[in-house]
Amino acid sequence: MNSRCVRPILPILAVVAILGGAAAAPPVQVFRHPDPASPLQARWDWAFRQSAAAEFPHGYWVGFSIHRLMGEHSFIGTWFESRTTDFETLEEMIAGKRTARKPDEQTVKEAAQRALDRLEGRHEPERMVIKTLGILLRFGPKNGRVPEVVNICDLQLIFNPHGRPLIWLGGASDAESVAVLERFYAGTAAVEAKEDLIQAVSLHQSPGLAVPFLEKAVSPSSPERLRKEAAEALGEQNEPRAVEILRQLIARDASAEIREEAVSALVESPVPSAVDLLIELASKSRDEDVRKEAVSGLAEIATEKAVQTLEKVVFDGNDTEVQRHAVSALSDLPPKEALPYLTRIAKTHANPEVRRAAIEALGDIGDPASVAVLVDIIKGRKQSAST
Numbered sequence: 001m002n003s004r005c006v007r008p009i010l011p012i013l014a015v016v017a018i019l020g021g022a023a024a025a026p027p028v029q030v031f032r033h034p035d036p037a038s039p040l041q042a043r044w045d046w047a048f049r050q051s052a053a054a055e056f057p058h059g060y061w062v063g064f065s066i067h068r069l070m071g072e073h074s075f076i077g078t079w080f081e082s083r084t085t086d087f088e089t090l091e092e093m094i095a096g097k098r099t100a101r102k103p104d105e106q107t108v109k110e111a112a113q114r115a116l117d118r119l120e121g122r123h124e125p126e127r128m129v130i131k132t133l134g135i136l137l138r139f140g141p142k143n144g145r146v147p148e149v150v151n152i153c154d155l156q157l158i159f160n161p162h163g164r165p166l167i168w169l170g171g172a173s174d175a176e177s178v179a180v181l182e183r184f185y186a187g188t189a190a191v192e193a194k195e196d197l198i199q200a201v202s203l204h205q206s207p208g209l210a211v212p213f214l215e216k217a218v219s220p221s222s223p224e225r226l227r228k229e230a231a232e233a234l235g236e237q238n239e240p241r242a243v244e245i246l247r248q249l250i251a252r253d254a255s256a257e258i259r260e261e262a263v264s265a266l267v268e269s270p271v272p273s274a275v276d277l278l279i280e281l282a283s284k285s286r287d288e289d290v291r292k293e294a295v296s297g298l299a300e301i302a303t304e305k306a307v308q309t310l311e312k313v314v315f316d317g318n319d320t321e322v323q324r325h326a327v328s329a330l331s332d333l334p335p336k337e338a339l340p341y342l343t344r345i346a347k348t349h350a351n352p353e354v355r356r357a358a359i360e361a362l363g364d365i366g367d368p369a370s371v372a373v374l375v376d377i378i379k380g381r382k383q384s385a386s387t
Helices: 042-055 090-095 104-119 174-187 191-202 207-217 222-232 242-251 257-270 271-282 288-301 302-317 320-331 335-348 352-365 368-378
Strands: 017-019 031-032 060-071 078-081 129-141 149-153 166-172
Touching: 031 090, 042 060, 042 166, 042 174, 090 166, 104 174, 129 174, 149 191, 149 302, 174 191, 174 207, 191 222, 207 222, 207 242, 222 242, 242 257, 242 271, 242 302, 257 271, 257 288, 271 288, 271 302, 288 302, 288 320, 302 320, 302 335, 320 335, 320 352, 335 352, 335 368, 352 368
Parallel strands: 017 078, 031 166, 060 166
Antiparallel strands: 060 129, 129 149
């Protein structure tokens, strides 16, 4: 998605903008649906009737909300840290009233404490909470019912509609939300809007709804940009079917970039079978770029089985470039974990180029233990291949 919204990772990160001394935002005209418990599609029909009656000259926004389990200090949207209190959060905008803000000095101290705790390894796992996310679609004055832009914003963050009115529909279930977004996806030809809609669907924590939609989005008839977006989104779905779709994409997609993106998505996948597929690709794929991407992914996962596969690629493979890539991946492990593997490769590998890659990696570690290994190599003291 464009810079207006950030794809969630763990933890979900927010874009930070410093607005010290910024001018007050103009008041926003908000129309609220009178019956937010009615079916979502009926509320959308009401929104379009409102827009037709008002004839907004610069377009307008229509928004609704969904719930998502997220880290307590994680956000989706744009987080403005400002010395002024003239900017409204989306929640305040919808409610039509301000809430009490923490003093700037307090928020700065809290952020500094969290950063210090992370550096010193004292931070606890982030508490997971249910948060409310706004899904907002912008429509132009002449585009009818086709969205130009899709934005996602935590209700606790600032949303800037740039002077356009907001029609707010209230909350929606995942099933209602995905059904509406899928209809908008089918009804627009704009690739950028479709990318935004793919990301919006992927945020729903209902894989049974999201995965079938994403499977259609990675079909060969979809533009490459959309296949790439959907491949990345599949890696976020806790659903074995998503891994199988990525397998097929890696095997069949005509674009090397899409195949590599699908491998990267496996690294992010919470499904256990994703690791097994990465191991299979790193060991057996005939596509060198796919093997390299899988090798790099195994280093990120860094499970015992993944690291063993990297070592196997180094010693049993016959592609020097992929072997060197596996050495590089091993060097990304914590130094104490990487050292035994790099030492063995540097002292025993049959391919001088692979040995040189391991030696360079040892030099990059630069601690006394790696220096001792380099001294041994300089003096001709090798270890046996079985060590």
